[in-house]
Amino acid sequence: MAPEKSQEVKDESMASQSDSRPISNILFIIAMQTEALPLVNKFQLTEDSDSGFPKGVPWVHYHGEYKDLKINIVCPGKDTALGVDSVGTVSASLVTYASILAFQPDLVINAGTAGGFKAKGASIGDVFVASDLAFHDRRIPIPVFDLYGVGLRQAFQTPNLLKELNLKVGKLSTGDSLDMSPQDEATIIANDATIKDMEGAAIAYVADLLKVPAMFVKAVTDIIDGEKPTAEEFLQNLAAVTAALDQAVTQIVDYINGKCLSEL
Structure with a gap:
């Protein structure tokens, strides 16, 4: 048992040192290159x-x-068969896992676009920092497995950053479909989500698995409970909203520069 306690003390000491030294290495995981190129x-x-x-x-x-700061941005790239961006949880998970191992970041930031709910106060162009993340399309109606399916996780908390930059905060729900089925909608409501994407909760899972703090910055391209079709509104607003995302992420990185994790 002694070696296990010794290892625990060592891990705690390393975590404390990580919290108290300036952040020097940020890894961005961004699903679409259109979203990444401005940054x-x-x-x-x-x-x-x-x-x-x-x-x-x-x-x-x-x-x-x-x-x-050392900055790494990794995108899943284009599907080798179809040539479209490799969006969704599978590509995001693989890229996050490989990138954390390769670049050993102090902080992971998943930046991208998302759908928003006007009933929860979201508008086109709003930029949110996610407080909590969960899945809405992993339905496993068996006790305990149901909780695993939802996969609720908390993002790394940055109260000072949020206050200084006056950013909006909301819960993020993740699924592998751009549209929303009635079953998905019921789970999203249960998740109390303000924003909806196709990668965040998967990235949160990997970051938690590898014990790396992670932030999630999402700009709203479409209003899910609005009148326009989601796909049409997403494509119509993508360029302008990506510019808003670029501005917010730059402010976040400028704020992070020179600070340690515990100061965020």
Whole structure:
């Protein structure tokens, strides 16, 4: 038993040191390159053709330094058969796992777009930081498995950052479909979600598994409980909302620079 206690003390000591030293390495996981490119340009990052990822995967890695921070942005890239962005939980999970192992970040930030609910106060162009994350399409109606399916997790808490930048906060619900079935809607309501995406809760799962703090920054492209079809509204607003996301993420990174995790 003694070695186990010793390891616990060692782990706690390492965590304490991590909390008290300035953040130096941020990993962004971004589903679509359209969402990522404004930040790539803002931070003057370069694409790395040899990131050490498995041969043949379409994942795209941008890297560089901005102020006192090492920045890595990783996108799942284009589907090798169909040429569309590899959105959804499976690609996000794989990319997050491989990227955390490869780049050993102090902090993971999942930045991207999301649908929002006007009934919960969301409007087109709003940028939210997620407080909690859960799934809405993993229905396992067996005791305890049902809780596993929802997979509720809390994002890394940043009260000082939220107050300083006056950012909105909401719960995020994740599923692998852009539309919303009646069953999904019931679970989203149960999750008390303000925003809905296709990656966040999966990234939260991997970050929690590997014990890396994670933030989730989402800009609203479409109003799910509005009158316009979701796909149409998403495509119509993607460019303008991505610009709002770029501005908010830049403010967040500027605030993080020079601070340790415990100061956020």
